[in-house]
Amino acid sequence: MKRNGLGAERPKRPTLETVAARAGVSRATVSRVVNGEARVSPDVRATVLRAVQELGYVPNAAARSLVTRRTDSVALVLSVPRHGGEALISAVVQYVTSVLEGAGKQITLMLADTAESHRRIVRHVEARQVDGVVLVPPDGPDTLTERLARTGVPVVLLGKPAIASLVPHVDVDNAGGARAATRHLLDRGRRRIGVVCGPMDLVAVQDRLNGHLATLHEDGLRPMIALAGLDGESGAAAARELLSGGQAPDAVFATSDELAIGAMEAARERGLRVPEDLAVVGFGDIHAASCTTPALTTVRVPAADQALALARLLLSRLDGRHTSSVVLPTRLVVRAST
Structure with a gap:
């Protein structure tokens, strides 16, 4: 045995051979158990694992990696x-x-x-x-x-x-979430639904817009689209664009909660009441969505x-x-x- 700095002998580190002797099996069997191979009966596996625990055997990670070709x-x-x-x-x-x-x-x-x-x-x-x-x-x-x-x-x-x-x-089902949001507005009697749409190079935004448009098409309604960026300020600017058009919307679906919160701010600036004059739905259910006044209807993402x-x-x-x-x-x- 090797000695430590104080002269005391250090116990040998358990090896595969030590475990094999304790379990009464071959070294190869111990190796298969330690490396997670399936070609071992449940009883033998349990015996080997018990010996591993009793001896405090720790596999050599480098050697195991060479055998299994895995790094874990x-x-x-x-x-x-x-x-x-x-x-x-x-x-x-x-x-x-x-x-x-x-x-x-x-x-x-x-x-x-x-x-x-x-x-x-x-x-x-x-x-x-x-x-x-x-x-x-x-x-x-x-x-x-x-x-x-x-x-x-x-x-x-x-x-x-x-x-x-x-x-x-x-x-997540972005298109399905947008369909549910748009159908909810339609069921509330809204017929002029504008969409505040985030950057179109984002796949999630594309799917949400497609779900919204498909639902409007089912009811024979024409879309009203205003493009925005990612933050609330750009959402407010896009909503102002919708609200200043010839036929202002009575509802807005926004492809994110941040944009929806911006749309609510734009409505307040024009003296519109939410939801009486303008219903608003977002997407994402961020923390701020439940803290707005009024609290924001939105699509929750898990x-x-x-x-x-x-x-x-x-x-x-x-x-x-x-x-x-x-x-x-x-x-x-x-x-x-x-």
Whole structure:
């Protein structure tokens, strides 16, 4: 035995051979159990695991990686979205980390905010430093997704990509949520429904606009569209454009809560009452939506469910199971603005 600095002998670290002797099986059997292989009977597996626990055996991570060709590490790659989404990003970090760490994975957090960071991430994945990638891609044109897909490492994506991809993704039913919001306004007797529409290069905005337009078409109504940016000020400007037209709307559907709150501000500026003169519906159910006066009717997006679905989707891919993209339902939350 080796001695420590005080002269006392340190106990030998348990090895595969030690565990095999305690369990009464071969070294190869212990190796198969430790590496998670299926070719071991339940009784033998239980005996080996009991010996592992009794001896305090800890597998050598480097040696295990050589055998299994796995690192038990996953990259969580984040791009900061232009449209805010702080609650969603927070949920992704919290729940993805919790689920994957619970499955024995180490999480490497990587920020994809520059071209150089994209190159660094691709090199890291190409070198097989991780077994899989959870990717929150940028809002705009995205080459990172396909570059990572070409590495052969399992990748899962938050949000539907702008270009059709073989990479499975998790998204919400944006079109369905917009349909529900528009149908709600129609059911309240509103017939002149304007839409305050965020940037059209965002896939989620495109889907929400399409859902809104399809619902108007079903009732033979013509759309009234004003384009906006991402913040409340641009939402107010777009709403002013709608309200100053020849036939002002009696309702507004906005593709985000921030834009809807801006539209409510524009209504107040013109002396209009919400919802009596102008009903307003948003999308997202951010915290501020329930704090406006009146409180904002909106479409709730399930942030935690998206994060959990992402983690489970990656685990399925790592296990070699067939996977397909996941689209989660949204829910209309009716408040006083309609």
